[in-house]
Amino acid sequence: SQKIEQNSEALNIQEGKTATLTCNYTNYSPAYLQWYRQDPGRGPVFLLLIRENEKEKRKERLKVTFDTTLKQSLFHITASQPADSATYLCALPNNQAGTALIFGKGTTLSVSS
Amino acid sequence: NAGVMQNPRHLVRRRGQEARLRCSPMKGHSHVYWYRQLPEEGLKFMVYLQKENIIDESGMPKERFSAEFPKEGPSILRIQQVVRGDSAAYFCASSQTRDSNEQYFGPGTRLTVT
Numbered sequence: 001s002q003k004i005e006q007n008s009e010a011l012n013i014q015e016g017k018t019a020t021l022t023c024n025y026t027n028y029s030p031a032y033l034q035w036y037r038q039d040p041g042r043g044p045v046f047l048l049l050i051r052e053n054e055k056e057k058r059k060e061r062l063k064v065t066f067d068t069t070l071k072q073s074l075f076h077i078t079a080s081q082p083a084d085s086a087t088y089l090c091a092l093p094n095n096q097a098g099t100a101l102i103f104g105k106g107t108t109l110s111v112s113s
Numbered sequence: 114n115a116g117v118m119q120n121p122r123h124l125v126r127r128r129g130q131e132a133r134l135r136c137s138p139m140k141g142h143s144h145v146y147w148y149r150q151l152p153e154e155g156l157k158f159m160v161y162l163q164k165e166n167i168i169d170e171s172g173m174p175k176e177r178f179s180a181e182f183p184k185e186g187p188s189i190l191r192i193q194q195v196v197r198g199d200s201a202a203y204f205c206a207s208s209q210t211r212d213s214n215e216q217y218f219g220p221g222t223r224l225t226v227t
Contacts, residue, residue, distance in 0.1 A: 032214055043117075043204050043218030044156070094158055100146055100169055101216065103156040 002027040004104035006090055012110045013080055021075040021107045023090030029068045030092040035075050038087045038106065047088075048075075080111045115140065117207050117219035118187075125225045132192040132199070134222045138207030145188045146216060147180060150202045162188060163211075195226045 007022035023033070032051045036044035050057045050066045050073065057064045063076040077084050087106040094100045118137040126132050138145050147159040161169040162182040173180070177195075182188040192199055202223050206216035 034214070036218075041221075043206075043220050046215050046217065049214055089156070094169075094171070100158045100161045100172070101148075101156075102158065103148075105155040 002030075002092060002094070002102055004090055004092060004102060006088075006104040006107045008107055009105070010108045010110070012112065015081060015111055015113045017080055019077040019080050019084070019109055019111070021088050021090075021109070023073040023075065023104055025071050025092055028095075029071065032093065033064075033066055033073050034091040034101070035062075035064060035073075036089040036091060036103075038089055044089055044103075077109075080109075082111050082113050085109055085111050117142075117205055117217050119203075119205050119219035119222050121222060122220060123223050123225070125227060126195050127227055128196060129194050132195050132224055134190040134192075134203050134205075134224070135187040136190070136205030136207075136219060137187045138205075139209075139217055142207035142209050142217070144208045144211060145182050146206045146208075147188075147190050148204045148206065150204060150221075152201070156204065159190070192224075195224075197226050200224055200226045 003026040005024045013019050032049055034049045035047045038044045048064045050064045061078045065074045087108045089106045090104040091101040094102050117139055120135050143164055145162045148156045150156045158172040160173050160180045165184055177193045179191045202221045204218050204221045206218045208216050
């Protein structure tokens with residue numbers, strides 16, 4: 001079965017720096033990969049989706065890459081702000097064509113001013 | 114345009130009681146997913162439903178748990194004879210179509226079993 005690993009449980013950076021979060025998967029290459037943000041006590045919020053034929057996707061200060069050879073996605077937040085502090089979750093479909101999602105445990109980002 | 118609504122937000126049940134969690138999807142969405150988040154663990158898929166149909170229940174425990182999404186009204190996740198291990202946050206998500214991929218999550222119901 002598919003397994004997802006997010007590189008670290010916690011990442012601390014200074015305001016203005018670029019945060020880079022890693023998501024690795026172990027099994028089949030998914031048709032797409034998603035990133036969500038979750039704040040304490042709240043539900044996840046969809047951020048970006050990248051499909052298997054896309055190398056890179058951008059949205060404002062966010063950038064996602066998808067390397068199917070390495071079985072890895074990188075999630076970047078440029079010019080980070082304290083308001084970016086949250087847990088970021090990587091998610092894949094639960095099978096090659098599925099729409100239910102498997103989530104990583106998340107990386108908790110703390111941006112200090 | 115209201116988002117996904119879940120109620121109650123907090124639910125306390127004694128061991129052996131039943132818990133009913135409700136989810137109203139976003140307007141125009143006919144696909145509903147339930148996930149469970151245990152303390153210190155990631156979100157785990159439980160079940161995927163469309164109106165009147167269970168499409169994928171591969172993540173549902175075999176006993177005590179059931180889900181429905183009737184033609185009218187919210188989707189309901191039902192847990193019978195709750196045990197302490199059922200204490201968790203239960204999230205519902207909805208999507209517009211099966212292939213839309215983006216899922217919109219509700220605020221969750223926090224179930225505490227005493």
